[in-house]
Amino acid sequence: MAEVLVYVDHVDGAVRKPTLELLTLARRIGEPVAVHLGPGADTAAATLAEHGAVKVLTADAPEFADYLVAPKVDALQAAYEAVSPAAVLLPSSTEGKEIGARLAVRIGSGIITDAVDLEAGDEGPVATQSVFAASYTTKSRITKGTPVITVKPNSAAPEAAPAAGTVEQLTVTVADASKGTKVVSRTPRESTGRPDLTEAAIVVSGGRGVNGAENFPVIEALADSLGAAVGASRAAVDAGWYPHTNQVGQTGKSVSPQLYIAAGISGAIQHRAGMQTSKTIVAINKDAEAPIFDLVDYGVVGDLFEVVPALTDEVKARKG
Amino acid sequence: MSLRIVVCVKYVPDATGDRHFAEDLTVDRDDVDGLLSELDEYAVEQALQIKEAADGDAEITVLTVGPEDANDALRKALSMGADKGVHVEDDDLHGTDALGTSLVLAKAVEKTGYDLVVCGMASTDGTMGVLPALLAERLGVPQVTQLSEVSVDGGVVKGRRDGDTATEHLEASLPAVVSVTDQSGEARYPSFKGIMAAKKKPVESLDLDDLDIEADEVGLEGAWTKVEEAAERPARTAGTIVKDEGEGGKQLAEFLAGQKFI
Numbered sequence: 001m002a003e004v005l006v007y008v009d010h011v012d013g014a015v016r017k018p019t020l021e022l023l024t025l026a027r028r029i030g031e032p033v034a035v036h037l038g039p040g041a042d043t044a045a046a047t048l049a050e051h052g053a054v055k056v057l058t059a060d061a062p063e064f065a066d067y068l069v070a071p072k073v074d075a076l077q078a079a080y081e082a083v084s085p086a087a088v089l090l091p092s093s094t095e096g097k098e099i100g101a102r103l104a105v106r107i108g109s110g111i112i113t114d115a116v117d118l119e120a121g122d123e124g125p126v127a128t129q130s131v132f133a134a135s136y137t138t139k140s141r142i143t144k145g146t147p148v149i150t151v152k153p154n155s156a157a158p159e160a161a162p163a164a165g166t167v168e169q170l171t172v173t174v175a176d177a178s179k180g181t182k183v184v185s186r187t188p189r190e191s192t193g194r195p196d197l198t199e200a201a202i203v204v205s206g207g208r209g210v211n212g213a214e215n216f217p218v219i220e221a222l223a224d225s226l227g228a229a230v231g232a233s234r235a236a237v238d239a240g241w242y243p244h245t246n247q248v249g250q251t252g253k254s255v256s257p258q259l260y261i262a263a264g265i266s267g268a269i270q271h272r273a274g275m276q277t278s279k280t281i282v283a284i285n286k287d288a289e290a291p292i293f294d295l296v297d298y299g300v301v302g303d304l305f306e307v308v309p310a311l312t313d314e315v316k317a318r319k320g
Numbered sequence: 321m322s323l324r325i326v327v328c329v330k331y332v333p334d335a336t337g338d339r340h341f342a343e344d345l346t347v348d349r350d351d352v353d354g355l356l357s358e359l360d361e362y363a364v365e366q367a368l369q370i371k372e373a374a375d376g377d378a379e380i381t382v383l384t385v386g387p388e389d390a391n392d393a394l395r396k397a398l399s400m401g402a403d404k405g406v407h408v409e410d411d412d413l414h415g416t417d418a419l420g421t422s423l424v425l426a427k428a429v430e431k432t433g434y435d436l437v438v439c440g441m442a443s444t445d446g447t448m449g450v451l452p453a454l455l456a457e458r459l460g461v462p463q464v465t466q467l468s469e470v471s472v473d474g475g476v477v478k479g480r481r482d483g484d485t486a487t488e489h490l491e492a493s494l495p496a497v498v499s500v501t502d503q504s505g506e507a508r509y510p511s512f513k514g515i516m517a518a519k520k521k522p523v524e525s526l527d528l529d530d531l532d533i534e535a536d537e538v539g540l541e542g543a544w545t546k547v548e549e550a551a552e553r554p555a556r557t558a559g560t561i562v563k564d565e566g567e568g569g570k571q572l573a574e575f576l577a578g579q580k581f582i
Contacts, residue, residue: 302564310569
């Protein structure tokens with residue numbers, strides 16, 4: 001059976017959930033071979049094997065941290081040459097897309113980004129995408145070279161499928177040309193203790209109606225009662241009420257959780273582009289005419305400062 | 321020596337319009353008005369600020385690949401203050417995908433001459449966000465991408481990249497490809513004077529022959545990817561909407577419990 005390279009997204013060996021989803025999708029088109037770059041491969045290998053990786057190719061070098069993106073492309077290319085895979089899958093993170101793009105140029109292949117589903121086809125893997133602010137669903141495939149596909153988080157439920165997960169060292173030579181962009185400093189983001197926005201099963205977002213940074217704790221309290229991530233609309237971010245890293249929308253993060261709760265968000269096209277594929281959508285807004293209500297499964301026309309705290313109390317009471 | 325800046329811009333269908341696919345599954349451009357991709361306005365703005373920081377000792381060329389109408393995107397950038405335009409236009413370009421576009425841009429950038437290429441973080445239509453990385457790979461120069469702050473001094477470009485898990489400060493020697501986010505700074509509005517001046521600024525027109533690109537390397541036939549199906553997403557069925565009369569929070573909790581979220 002053909003092998004499929006899966007690029008592993010991890011923090012020091014702690015594998016992030018989108019990679020487990022990739023392994024699940026990879027098994028539909030072949031045998032997953034994971035590529036783990038940086039420290040922690042031994043820790044990661046067990047998790048990767050549990051989710052179907054027959055092999056874990058690993059390499060660690062200071063260049064992966066000292067320079068932006070390109071050294072990792074060298075490593076993934078080495079893995080590609082070692083394996084001759086049927087496809088290369090990466091997470092649709094900023095870095096995943098950039099690594100995939102550069103690899104595609106090098107190996108003369110096409111690239112598809114932001115797939116939300118993947119299946120085997122007669123002429124290679126077929127990727128489903130959600131385009132034009134999720135108003136269209138397309139199916140595409142790659143016609144030249146080895147398909148390079150990046151997949152959005154929450155595109156598949158990770159399934160356990162124990163496999164060998166044999167760890168093999170990959171020999172990587174980082175080219176001088178790949179040392180062009182120095183990472184002068186790196187400041188890790190302070191953890192809020194909340195789930196990652198793009199991976200969360202539930203997202204609670206606040207918008208213009210939150211009316212000030214000092215009111216965002218109302219949104220955070222609801223999120224915490226549900227174990228959810230916190231998002232914000234562009235209006236709230238542009239006003240400086242919440243960090244840009246939490247922005248949901250076309251120029252922020254695109255999310256696709258099981259449940260999306262929009263509080264005080266009118267639902268401009270820009271925002272809809274980032275959340276329209278959520279499974280269940282709930283909105284709370286004073287304005288009964290807000291376009292967000294066209295999308296909802298359940299909407300409450302009312303003051304978020306009344307409704308959200310009441311909901312939070314109710315959630316806490318029900319959870320005991 | 322004057323700094324040569326090339327800003328890559330895209331002419332896109334207006335996202336607030338009703339966007340559709342044409343019969344050949346490319347974007348239907350007749351159906352909806354086009355404009356300069358909003359995210360590219362930030363790229364033009366940063367190029368202008370870099371030029372200002374260099375006391376004007378820089379030349380900004382704005383480059384686009386697209387049909388005749390794409391000239392509108394160039395004019396907008398020129399009215400903001402860019403110095404000249406390059407428009408790559410060729411019937412054989414219809415249906416070109418991201419890899420093909422990066423090939424055309426790379427050739428056009430090389431032909432124009434550059435020290436710094438500035439791009440937006442993504443287009444507002446395809447939203448892939450890979451073009452700057454593709455271009456850097458093709459040009460064989462550093463990529464300094466997804467920047468919320470950017471500056472150029474002494475042949476070195478510096479920037480700040482706010483990633484998912486960390487904020488990084490980056491540095492590369494020119495020539496380089498940069499992309500900027502919508503956090504890099506509000507784009508300026510063209511002044512009346514700027515709009516009038518833009519009409520007189522030169523726009524060079526190039527076709528595939530000028531760039532030594534064969535027709536079969538680009539376009540729908542030459543694309544590395546193929547859209548096989550495009551279906552309009554069914555409209556969501558109308559949900560339940562209640563008016564809060566004191567019980568809104570409770571009713572919502574009831575709904576969420578029914579859906580097993582609580």
